[in-house]
Amino acid sequence: MATHKPATLIWCMGVTQHTVGTANVRALSILQLALGNIGVEGGGANIFRGHCNVQGATDLGLDVTSLPAYYGLSERAWRHWSRVWDVDYEWVRNRFGKPDMAMEDRQALMEAKGIPTTRWFDAVVADPADVDQPDRLRGMVVFGHGGNTVPRMPEMRAGLEALDLLVVADPHPTTFAVVSERKDGTYLLPIGTQFECSGSRTASNRSLQWGNQIVEPLFESKNDYEAMYLLSKRLGIAEQMFKHIQVDGDAPLAEDILREINRGTWSIGYTGQSPERLKQHMEQQGDFDMVSLRGKPGTTVEGEFYGLPWPCWGTPELKHPGTHVLYNTHEHVMKGGGTFRARFGVERDGETLLAEGSWSVGSEIEDGYPEFTYGILKTLGWDGDLTADELASIQAVGGADPDSVSWAIDLSGGIQRVAMAHGCVPYGNAKARAVAWNLPDPVPVHREPIFSPRPELVAEFPTTEDKRDFRVMNIGHTLQAKAVADKTVESFPLILTSGRLVEYEGGGEETRSNRWLAELQQEMFVEVNPADAARLGVRDGGMVWVFGPSEGKARVKALVTNRVGEGVAFMPFHFAGFWSGESQRAKYPEGADPIVLGDSANACTTYGYDPVTAMHEGKATLCRIEAA
């Protein structure tokens, strides 16, 4: 890698689904920085997404630690979004907590990180006193998420059974619908796929595309928008939630949803991609170069990058071309150039955090600079470039302190426009950060998994301390110590990892119901190395039991192959519909059962959560395999 440049680094969940997931991602990013592969064409740190619009979902607040566009959960963030939504901050705050709660407690709850999808069942079965919210989790509405994609399914099953209410909103009944012994209080809402609704979708490269509805929602299903609108109506918040979104009958207008996104997501430059611009790109695909993604000269999209990858700064009218390569100082910011973001202040330990001797092409400030605020514009004497409307907007946002209004909360986009007119990037020009002082490990370090195949290394490389976070306890450290003390590795000598198949997606109900795809992978399997198979008396194609070190087990077919190394077993996680070798087919509503069913890999996977993101440890545990 040191000699082959530029080079890009691509990863998926093999890097992230660990107790050290954040550290892994940071280590790879630092490696790319050190190699000079960041900010150049052909370089980059790329995370490949597994589904349509995963990137978009992440950008729009799927993460329980942030409001849309990574604003966080602070009061400032809530006030920004309240302004965007045009609702009272106080009204939003009063949606939180119980009727008798004090305002401070409501605000604390509002600004507390949520319970992640990896941990929800822990918040269901826990004593309410052990959950950092007024009550334990009692009801769950699941939109487009498979219950078999997250580890610890035996515990998840117990969680399902303890819920008062379960709503599964998906094109097909997912694992959640059938895996438990729930008898009541379960609702299956048939929801259309992405082909049954229009809207913007964001890809791994931050490009957006406009997807047109291909078919009407099949049978009695509805699309996400309509289901959410109807739900909000019942909850009595429809008027506020859809204040600036046109609703035809019960169907919100997809274009208006994107326009609202455009009005609020200044922090990541999701603002310039209006529905009109995206549709123009879709219609004029032929006007873009296949390699550079740039609009060809002489066309109406000249210079624009296909799909306007964010950041696409400013308003749509500003016609920012989108940013194909992040942090690319070799381009003018109005042509997709950029710098490293000044996100962590200007100075630390007496040293400047701003860039030194580096700026993007055309910058009038030929040095580092902090992020732009109205106050900074005034200091630079550029505030006169703001239009009257922009200034009025800034003053409305800032109230008593307009100087503090930043590029990220200025609803007019004026600060961004003026900064870029002077060749400057709105978020500032700083150094990239390899030491993240606000994270548990400022510099990424090795830590053994909770169920380590090398227990002798745990003393030196233990997982992070137990901590109450994301509203629940993380007892990874305790469990790791217990596994060492119990000598778990002796009875579970193989490393178990999990992953995807190309034929299936996520929980797999949709794809396992598709006869073209289902035919290609008809049985759940575990990959076993030939040496291990010989030792265990397992033959290729024979059935085996896979036992996880907690309570789970799965009865699957053995695939004896060198795809896995000796001592490692792999299972794909898309299968469900069998539980511990028993078919659950009878539990599906008639005609809704997928063609292919199988035991779930995550029945065997175990505890372990990244301290920063609460991502589960689906890629590293132990197991024992026995011929069935």
Added chain:
Amino acid sequence: MARMKFLCDAERCIECNACVTACKNENEVPWGINRRRVVTLNDGEMGKERSISMACMHCTDAPCASVCPVECFYTTADAVVLHSKDLCIGCGYCFYACPFGAPQYPQLGNFGGRGKMDKCTFCAGGPEADNTPEEYASYGANRLAEGKLPLCAEMCSTKALLAGDGEIIAAIYKERVVTRGYGSGAWGWSTAYPDSQGV
């Protein structure tokens, strides 16, 4: 007239099975009939694993046509090898002769009841009139008649699978070989007909 050929560049095939899925969907190929398939050689062997998408290769001197007892095969003006299901008696001989395992037979349930043979048509339909419902029901799509190439190759994300005029795809392949500096990776006739210098 063009001489239509397939070519699979094993250096590029990533075993995604999109060609198989595209074929099945475009031609409504029933469960259990695999007009196209992806075979992985040296599965899991580091550095040696190669995947190849395989279907009827539309041989010039097609063995299936040669051995057919009822002469149900014919070659189109585009050099695509097709067959008539009206004439086929489901004897299975073409499967014995075909080097590529292309012919497929539906099981009709009772003993000996193999149905009419089915295979890749290069998305060129069959003997019925072009793009009629009758043609589609028996043979699937006729993209060639619409001026389109087979969907499997059109869908191939890495362009490992090439379909089209033999001379054009050979030129594309040659360019690749020259660019990457080493050869083969294209699977097909050289192995099937080791003692011939071509097809």
Added chain:
Amino acid sequence: MTMLRRCLALGLFALVLALGQPVLAQAQDQGRPSDAELQLMQQLQGPVTGRVSIPDQRAATLIQPAGKEWRDFWRGTSPWIGGIAIGGMLALLVLFFLIRGRVPMEGGRSDETITRFNGLDRFTHWMTAISFLVLAVTGLNIAFGRDLLLPLIGPEAFAAFSDAGKVAHNFLSFPFTLGILLMLVLWVRDNIPSRLDLEWIAAGGGLIGHRHAHARRFNAGQKAIFWSVVLMGAAIAATGYILMFPFTVVAHVGGMQTTQMAHSILSMILVAIILAHIYIGTIGMEGAFEAMGSGKVDLNWAEAHHDLWAEEVRAREQRETGAAPGAAVPAE
């Protein structure tokens, strides 16, 4: 094997060659196969088999070069074998008939007949015979129909005939097989080879020259037919069933090819043998057809061809008719 390997190495660019002839030289100069590629190629001796995720493991065979050899057999060797066996036999029989004419019954017909084959015998024979005739015609149609019949009646009629023929071929295999089994049970006792057979053969079976050798119920020629029918018929039936249920008994295409080859060769040879059998049982010899027709043969015919058997039968008949009263009245 080295030859094959060399061919493969040379064949690396055969595709390129096949598609656009002039590019080969250049491609060979510039594009050497990678080491991994060469290793891969070195394994390509025989079928190239990998892994597929679908259950049909036949699909895992990427390339089976043996298909070419089978094709050569089916389009080259097989018609020759069949042509020589069946055509040769026909020619021989015509020639024999021209020279020898119909073999007359020695001494003319007597007024007496004796029973040679009972009802079960004849049922068995004709069930097998009729099945065999249909099997032979439909089978030969598969082998030669395309060249001989198709040009005469056109593709539609020929396909319809062949399709019906395939169904008939499959279904009539059952009475044929049953017939073979019954024949074995009914007639094996009289078909054990003996020393008499050598003498019979030495005497030319009475067909060559005019001297009759002694014979019991079946002479050596008939025994030969019996064992041909039973053994070859069984083999043909067995291979036929393997072909009828493809890839159930035999897992690989190579096994199917071998089975098909055995089935076709044995069948064509048996057809030739049966032609001779039919000849001698009908126009070739006076009095022979009656054996399977009415089941009764003229005594003169029996004494000429199966003297020992005729004596046995007569002795048995006398015992059964004449000895019975004697048994009732003890001799004093």
